[in-house]
Amino acid sequence: MELDWIKNNILLVLLSVSIILVFVFGPGLINGISYGGTSNMQKAPEIGGISNWINSQPLNISGLRGKVVLVDFWTYSCINCIRTLPYIKAWQEAYADKGLVIIGVHTPEFDFEKNYDNVKNFVDKNGIKYAVAMDNDYVTWGNYNNNYWPRKYIVDAKGFIRYDHIGEGGYEETEKIIQKLLVEANSSLTSLITTNVSGVQPGFIQTPEIYFGYNFARQNIGNAEGLQPEKVVDYKPVHVTQDNVAYLEGSWKINGDNAELKSDAGAVRLIYTAKSVNIVAGGNATLEILVDGAQKDAGSDIINKNTINIDGFRLYNIVSSGASGKHLVEINATGSLMLYTFTFG
Numbered sequence: 001m002e003l004d005w006i007k008n009n010i011l012l013v014l015l016s017v018s019i020i021l022v023f024v025f026g027p028g029l030i031n032g033i034s035y036g037g038t039s040n041m042q043k044a045p046e047i048g049g050i051s052n053w054i055n056s057q058p059l060n061i062s063g064l065r066g067k068v069v070l071v072d073f074w075t076y077s078c079i080n081c082i083r084t085l086p087y088i089k090a091w092q093e094a095y096a097d098k099g100l101v102i103i104g105v106h107t108p109e110f111d112f113e114k115n116y117d118n119v120k121n122f123v124d125k126n127g128i129k130y131a132v133a134m135d136n137d138y139v140t141w142g143n144y145n146n147n148y149w150p151r152k153y154i155v156d157a158k159g160f161i162r163y164d165h166i167g168e169g170g171y172e173e174t175e176k177i178i179q180k181l182l183v184e185a186n187s188s189l190t191s192l193i194t195t196n197v198s199g200v201q202p203g204f205i206q207t208p209e210i211y212f213g214y215n216f217a218r219q220n221i222g223n224a225e226g227l228q229p230e231k232v233v234d235y236k237p238v239h240v241t242q243d244n245v246a247y248l249e250g251s252w253k254i255n256g257d258n259a260e261l262k263s264d265a266g267a268v269r270l271i272y273t274a275k276s277v278n279i280v281a282g283g284n285a286t287l288e289i290l291v292d293g294a295q296k297d298a299g300s301d302i303i304n305k306n307t308i309n310i311d312g313f314r315l316y317n318i319v320s321s322g323a324s325g326k327h328l329v330e331i332n333a334t335g336s337l338m339l340y341t342f343t344f345g
Helices: 002-025 079-098 116-125 139-143 171-185
Strands: 052-054 068-074 100-106 131-134 151-155 161-166 232-235 247-254 259-261 265-291 307-310 314-344
Touching: 052 116, 068 079, 068 171, 079 100, 079 171, 079 314, 116 131, 151 171, 161 171, 259 265, 307 314
Parallel strands: 068 100, 100 131, 265 314
Antiparallel strands: 052 131, 068 151, 151 161, 232 247, 247 259, 247 265, 259 314, 265 307
């Protein structure tokens, strides 16, 4: 009797946790959701409110009947989105001539991502050939009731959503859905060869994304002065004592979505646990990057052993280690710098 009571309570706890995860994160975060029966399917919302199109004339879902449509919500400085691009580009290459249409709905997280030239430069530099729709006013985002970057919806040839996946991963499953729906739409497609893509996989990450703008920050910085909205604060050098908390040095103005260096030089220090470290930044600055006080584990944007030139608004990879671990990263900056966030892999 007591054993049955324990079993029942364990099952109840597991069920409650599952319900909470679905409610908070959405079902696709746990697994991609495939909709098969007509009772489970819904018509795909329209693509609307687009400020600019890249690589395409304006498209809409109703005008793509007979096509399988992959709607991918992304933004160009998001590391999670960037890691999905090799797979999406491979699907474009493999299936565009077989009836697949990909629409990358670019919904900005930061103001600089609303700039057409910034997005166009990223698209061109990264060889993105499919349609990109700049959803600067979050209209299409709202139409789909979306809350995540990245998120993929697959729409069948009749305009129904048949698959929904939140976040990275699920690539094999996603491609199988694409193939299945292409064959549904065109029975002559009897043999589709699965793509072979080797994307970058994140390591063990214990440090969450860290934002510097007061509209985005999920926690305060380690300095006693804290984040003070719309004020220029002179942050004194302090010893870094807390993990996963950023410390500033120098004069910084805390803007809505970034911290802006106002003194000739400044610094940022952080103890993190991850394999790689990225920053989203902009301006015209030179950064010296040290890991545990040394010139090592250089990221892909490092030049001259431990230096990075900030020459545009984008994501910069500043640290890349062989394995995940706990380290102190130091950024010593000179010039005009706007720092938006740390992200990790």
